[in-house]
Amino acid sequence: MNSLRIALVNDYEVVARGVVGMLRSYQSRMNVVELDLNKRVGEHVDIALYDTFAATRGDRAAVQELAANTLVETVVVYSWNLDPAHVQAALADGAGGYLSKGLSASKLVAALESIHAGGERIHIGGTGKLTVSAGDWPGREEGLTEREAEVLALITQGFSNAEIAERTHLSINSIKTYIRNCYRSIGANSRTNAVLWGIEHGFRPDRVRIEHPEPAPGGEQVMARA
Structure with missing residues (x-):
């Protein structure tokens, strides 16, 4: 074949x-x-x-x-x-x-x-x-899961929590949990910090x-x- x-x-x-x-x-x-x-x-x-x-x-x-x-x-x-x-x-x-x-x-x-x-x-x-993540994604080396990286990529592009929930087909509470986990992994204490970090680390x-x-x-x- x-x-x-x-x-x-x-x-x-x-x-x-x-x-x-x-x-x-x-x-x-x-x-x-x-x-x-x-x-x-x-x-x-x-x-x-x-x-x-x-x-x-x-x-x-x-x-x-x-x-x-x-x-x-x-x-x-x-x-x-x-x-x-x-x-x-x-x-x-x-x-x-x-x-x-x-x-x-x-x-x-x-x-x-x-x-x-x-x-x-x-x-x-x-x-x-x-439960199995294959391949690669931005932020993997910093400890982000693929799902967390996806949420951070959307944050970096300026989407609101509601818009991210719609695009990822997740609940608002799930999005908030992923965002908290992202902040913890990258050392961010605000959405602005997270966006700046995302821009610097290939999330555009x-x-x-x-x-x-x-x-x-x-x-x-x-x-x-x-």
Whole structure:
């Protein structure tokens, strides 16, 4: 079977790079041809894998835009929001599949292949629990969880707690808890301090296309930017 041509779609380079790292051992099956950070997919791909981390454009609009792109054969949403209504909304908006971010790399690859072959469209893992975080995200080295980092990214971009709750499909109380945890991890004592810290530590969205990421000696990634 030929390897699938994949475009990784997200607003943050570190997040997209993290998924590339997950797929590195499966290059014979997954060919990541570009990373699209606030850019339209620029060449034909079998799958556009849309990572919903800090989905500042809104999940629905982004999925609809990807589904309308004639260069994209199938859109697959990659998320930790496993609410059935949200999953069905993504499929209604044009997604051809929906994957949990709790899947291991091997299960992620198998799920993508299954979706492309016309098999099961929804893959959330055996338990549906989102306790496993794979890939990478801004703030990981400072001790932020992926969910905390997502909330901080949205704070950095000026969203209110209510807007963040709407975008992440979490309750206001959950958002407040994540914010407190963020403040503790980064040593901030106010929202202004947190925003300044976020700006200094890569929490603003990127806007670039990175074409044909290839593993370099030592496992590092060499990216050609467009």
